[in-house]
Amino acid sequence: MGQIRPSIFFHSNLDSPDEWRASLATEFEDFTFSVGNDVASPESVDVALVWTLPDDGLQRFVNLRAILSLGAGIDQLDLERLPKHVPIARLVDESLTRTMVDYAKTAVYRYHRRFHFFERQSQNGRWTFISPTLTAETSVGILGLGEIGRAIALALQREGFAVYGWSRSPKHLAGIMTYTGGDGLKSMVGRSNIVLNVLPLTDETRCILCRELFAQFEKGTCLINMGRGMHLVESDLLEAIASGRVDAATLDVASVEPLPLTHPFWGHPDILITPHVAGISRPTTAVAMIAANIRRAMAGERLLHEVDLARGY
Ligand code: NDP
Ligand code: OXD
Numbered sequence: 001m002g003q004i005r006p007s008i009f010f011h012s013n014l015d016s017p018d019e020w021r022a023s024l025a026t027e028f029e030d031f032t033f034s035v036g037n038d039v040a041s042p043e044s045v046d047v048a049l050v051w052t053l054p055d056d057g058l059q060r061f062v063n064l065r066a067i068l069s070l071g072a073g074i075d076q077l078d079l080e081r082l083p084k085h086v087p088i089a090r091l092v093d094e095s096l097t098r099t100m101v102d103y104a105k106t107a108v109y110r111y112h113r114r115f116h117f118f119e120r121q122s123q124n125g126r127w128t129f130i131s132p133t134l135t136a137e138t139s140v141g142i143l144g145l146g147e148i149g150r151a152i153a154l155a156l157q158r159e160g161f162a163v164y165g166w167s168r169s170p171k172h173l174a175g176i177m178t179y180t181g182g183d184g185l186k187s188m189v190g191r192s193n194i195v196l197n198v199l200p201l202t203d204e205t206r207c208i209l210c211r212e213l214f215a216q217f218e219k220g221t222c223l224i225n226m227g228r229g230m231h232l233v234e235s236d237l238l239e240a241i242a243s244g245r246v247d248a249a250t251l252d253v254a255s256v257e258p259l260p261l262t263h264p265f266w267g268h269p270d271i272l273i274t275p276h277v278a279g280i281s282r283p284t285t286a287v288a289m290i291a292a293n294i295r296r297a298m299a300g301e302r303l304l305h306e307v308d309l310a311r312g313y
Contacts (some may be wrong), residue, residue: 004298007032007044009061012051015070015283020049023283027291047294050077057081066297068290072096072148072279074307075201075228089293089303090313093286097151100279103226104152104196107250108161111194111222112138116248120269135160141192143185143208144199144227145171145178146313148279152198164188168311186216194222201228202312209233214240220247226278229255234265241270252278 008024008031010017017035024031032044036054039045045061051070058064067088069077074090082088110116114130121128140156142149145167157163157175164177166188171178179188189195195217199205209225210233223246225232234255240246248270254263257276265271293303307313 004028004295005030005032006046006294006298007041008034008294009039009045009048009058010035010050011048011054012070014051015281019283020287023287024291027287028294047297049290052076053078053081058083058086065300066293066303068293068303069307070281070286073200073228074313075230079309079312087297087303088307088309089305090307091281091286092147092289092305093281095285096279096281097148100148100198100226101151101155103252103274103278104198104224105155105159107224108138108140108156108194108196110250111224111248112161116222116270116272136162138162138194139164139192140194140196141188142166143195143197145173146198146200149198152196164192185213189213189221190216190218192221193218194224196224197227197231199227199231200313201230204312206230207233209237211236211239214245217245219244221245222247223249225249225251225253227253229253229257237271238264238268241268246270248272250274252276 006028010020010033021033024033034045042060043062046065048058048061048064048067049070050067058067064083064086067082067086069088069090072091074088112135113132117130139162141164142153143166145153145165149165150173153163153165153173153176164179165171165173166179166185168180170180179185197209199208209231214236237246237249250272251265252274253276259265259273265273289304296303
């Protein structure tokens, strides 16, 4: 048990404050936990534990020491509205990584074993034999080799897939061919049967899944987007599917969430939408890193997984 008495402000429309309060109680003997507008003494708040920003931002917490994201991504925090001097950390959590890996494997196997094709065939009463292939005959190119992308790459590699990965800085991962830079990205997607995006959303990565990139795909490539909706130019995907460049897409994220009912992705035979469920963190596991960061914030130390605002992730 720690001896500090942090004051924590919590805000999320997805995560349960009661579960978080209970998990934090396993780490701190005494702490203040405020939710929503119910903050008795805003000037005493030390740490904001948030998925998104509340409507009135965080400005009233004048002595804030840290902003801790309840997600691996931080773009949903609306960086422009954050107090500039307060460090931000993103979440790294084994439940989150594990569920992202499971989602990636499910989506990859669905394409590898052509279930998306058989789903269409069964809707039309067609018995079409296609010989199964070995995992080694399916290549998967992953955009982003951070905490989550690396775990996905290694998991797929252990399943026998031919795995490639792309990141900002060079990586050395046994059995995985890695790429950097614009030309590296083009080469990687051009040799991938399945392209999977798990990048953070930054100025550099916004709209990265676009017509120019799809032009590098071999005909019939499948796309999986687990990053952010704004990575994808949605109209370009529809065009790429119509031309056959992209065979099918699995999208866990959308430019507007929930995806509006009138959106052309709904009901599209080649697009599977899941409602931003790929990765879910559990307070019971995530609390260890959050508590470590609360202790660091209280001690004035650098946060774990602190965001580099110049890079945007
Ligand atoms: P990390 O910060 O650990 O990793 C980010 C990776 O992206 C790194 O490999 C980084 O390169 C690479 N990258 C960033 N910018 C560029 C660029 N311009 N060019 C090439 N590579 C780049 O993040 P996580 O793995 O923890 O999370 C990744 C993202 O996954 C989140 O930001 C979020 O968008 C998404 N996510 C989605 C969820 C869902 O439910 N759909 C759940 C959780 C996360 P380098 O290694 O060189 O720094
Ligand atoms: C995250 C997410 O960033 O769930 O953690 O999208």
